[in-house]
Amino acid sequence: MVSVLFVCLGNICRSPMAEAIFRDLVKKEGLEGKIKIDSAGTGDWHIGHPPHQGTRDILKKYQVSDEGILARQIVSEDLGQFDYIIGMDDQNITNIQKLGDIPSHVKVKRLMDFVEDSTQKEVPDPYYTGKFDEVYELVTAGCSRLLEEIKTELSHEGK
Incomplete structure (x- = not known):
């Protein structure tokens, strides 16, 4: 099983949106049993x-469920529990790295590292910008490309 953890600042806008998408x-893709x-x-x-109302509204607009998603804080134990730890911006990555080895x-x-042709390398925080539509588009593109990478990984491992 491949495991993915999405991380942002407060876990109410960007990372729960990424988790839901x-x-x-x-x-x-029928891969629920293969990806945590x-x-x-x-x-x-x-x-x-629960996720920010703006996140819930945009997910509802695109018929994506946010059921069961509640904010939590990343802890050092998470570093060994996931294959992919995906931050939304450079500060998130720095904070993840400060948790330990x-x-x-x-x-x-x-x-956005997974979207090679994107000029935008960070997902802006809609908590401050209010641009939930823009964030939805960026997160969807990033998640789609991440899934393609994981599907390739799964096919090579024969899982």
Whole structure:
């Protein structure tokens, strides 16, 4: 099983959006039993809260479920529990790296690193910008490309 953790600052806008979109894509590919998906924030302000209303609204618009997603904070134990730890921006990556030693098999990347032809390398925080539509487009592109990489990985491993 391949495991993916999406990380942003508070785990109420970008990373739960990525978790929901990625879950939807994985389900459409029939890979639910092969890919574990979660999200977390580097901060602790929103622990236990559902996604931001703007995130819920944009997901509802595109008929993507956010059921069961509640904010949590990333902890050092997560570093050894996931194959992919995906930050939304450079600060998220820095905060992830500060948690401790990251096992060599773990890929810590920004989501937009998977979209090679994108001029945008960070997913802006809609908590501050209000641009949930833009974030949805970026996250969808990043999640689609990430899934393609994981599908290739799964086919090479014969899982």
